[in-house]
Amino acid sequence: MVGQLDASEWRYFAKGNANVLLQNKSDSRKLLRLRQYKPSDYQSTIDIYRYINSIIAVILKDFVVPMELLELSPTFSNGISNLLKTENRNCDIETQEKYGILMDNCLSGVIQTFSTGKFAKLHISNDSVTLELKPKWLDPTITTLYCRNCANEKHYEKSSSRNFCSSRLLSKDKSVVLGTVRDIFRSLQAKIDTSLYEKILFQYFVSASEDQNILQLLSVFQNQNDNRKLIKTLESEKDVTDDLLLGMALRDVTIFFKFIELDDKSSNSKHVRGNEFILGQNRLLIKVVDIDNKSAKKWKYWKDTECELLDSKEFDELDLSWGPGCVL
Ligand SMILES: O=P(O)(O)O[C@@H]1[C@@H](OP(=O)(O)O)[C@H](OP(=O)(O)O)[C@H](O)[C@H](OP(=O)(O)O)[C@H]1OP(=O)(O)O
Numbered sequence: 001m002v003g004q005l006d007a008s009e010w011r012y013f014a015k016g017n018a019n020v021l022l023q024n025k026s027d028s029r030k031l032l033r034l035r036q037y038k039p040s041d042y043q044s045t046i047d048i049y050r051y052i053n054s055i056i057a058v059i060l061k062d063f064v065v066p067m068e069l070l071e072l073s074p075t076f077s078n079g080i081s082n083l084l085k086t087e088n089r090n091c092d093i094e095t096q097e098k099y100g101i102l103m104d105n106c107l108s109g110v111i112q113t114f115s116t117g118k119f120a121k122l123h124i125s126n127d128s129v130t131l132e133l134k135p136k137w138l139d140p141t142i143t144t145l146y147c148r149n150c151a152n153e154k155h156y157e158k159s160s161s162r163n164f165c166s167s168r169l170l171s172k173d174k175s176v177v178l179g180t181v182r183d184i185f186r187s188l189q190a191k192i193d194t195s196l197y198e199k200i201l202f203q204y205f206v207s208a209s210e211d212q213n214i215l216q217l218l219s220v221f222q223n224q225n226d227n228r229k230l231i232k233t234l235e236s237e238k239d240v241t242d243d244l245l246l247g248m249a250l251r252d253v254t255i256f257f258k259f260i261e262l263d264d265k266s267s268n269s270k271h272v273r274g275n276e277f278i279l280g281q282n283r284l285l286i287k288v289v290d291i292d293n294k295s296a297k298k299w300k301y302w303k304d305t306e307c308e309l310l311d312s313k314e315f316d317e318l319d320l321s322w323g324p325g326c327v328l
């Protein structure tokens with residue numbers, strides 16, 4: 001594929017902390033994901049691609065968005081780097097990187113987006129609606145008043161009050177799940193009627209079995225061997241276990257829930273198959289992105305954050321201006 005990619009065929013689409021996404025001008029359904037320039041702590045595309053295929057895909061199966069490794073030429077990489085500079089995108093790609101990842105665009109055809117925070121967004125297309133969710137730390141047994149996400153948000157004052165608490169979507173109590181689904185949609189302040197999407201998502205969370213429910217799956221593998229406990233005891237990157245690396249990777253993923261109306265108006269089926277949930281004439285398609293392996297070099301940042309949160313009163317001191325506790 002080297003020499004075939006042409007920088008003028010791609011436009012800027014999005015960026016995160018570590019990657020830049022480009023959209024193909026002639027096929028908007030395709031995105032190219034390129035690593036950003038980071039002087040330290042660099043994870044190469046091939047390492048990420050191998051990790052996703054050998055570890056993540058075994059766990060998340062069909063939920064993983066399809067990906068393909070593409071070889072980059074220096075001419076292409078320099079062209080993209082210049083594009084980002086010309087457009088003042090405030091980021092650059094690592095031009096020494098040999099590969100990029102070609103993947104399906106889960107937001108192809110989006111014409112409007114509603115959001116009030118970074119952990120949930122609602123994207124509207126002509127033929128579908130997509131909820132983008134970053135659930136972060138999923139805790140199946142919250143033993144403190146506030147969960148890790150809420151304690152973190154409160155402490156670093158990222159938000160002034162709780163929008164939603166994603167761990168509550170794991171609750172066995174259906175009314176807690178329903179209330180949380182409503183919290184998510186309320187937080188979006190979408191100027192459309194979202195009641196149908198709330199109903200479908202709620203039905204998915206309460207009907208899917210543990211290995212079919214994306215949040216349950218993430219939660220199980222985030223918390224293997226109680227790996228969160230290890231964080232506060234870390235003394236060097238050698239102490240970082242594979243379970244912890246997997247847990248941290250899965251604590252930072254993004255999920256797309258795409259709601260599609262089916263043509264079959266007579267269907268009253270309700271079932272889960274792979275990454276899709278059918279409810280009557282509605283289809284919910286679920287895809288996970290941003291499942292990069294984490295570097296063990298981040299151990300100090302993880303430990304400092306965890307210790308600072310534990311030393312603070314954020315887990316247990318009632319703060320009604322933030323919201324009530326997170327009990328499941
Ligand atoms: O530390 P956290 O929990 O704030 O998570 C970081 C994310 O912040 P967020 O919680 O989404 O505001 C952060 O996301 P943003 O860039 O803030 O959108 C990154 O995902 C970061 O991972 P990496 O350094 O790019 O591998 C994430 O770092 P890791 O903790 O996953 O290493």
Ligand SMILES: Nc1ncnc2c1ncn2[C@@H]1O[C@H](COP(=O)(O)OP(=O)(O)OP(=O)(O)O)[C@@H](O)[C@H]1O
Nearest residue numbers: 014015016017018019021103104105106107289290
């Ligand atoms: N396959 C996809 N389809 C549509 N949009 C995507 C896709 N993958 C990522 N995005 C969007 O692009 C944004 C940035 O991508 P990504 O999360 O891969 O970057 P990142 O640098 O790893 O982010 P982070 O800062 O969370 O580590 C995502 O938050 C999401 O909104």
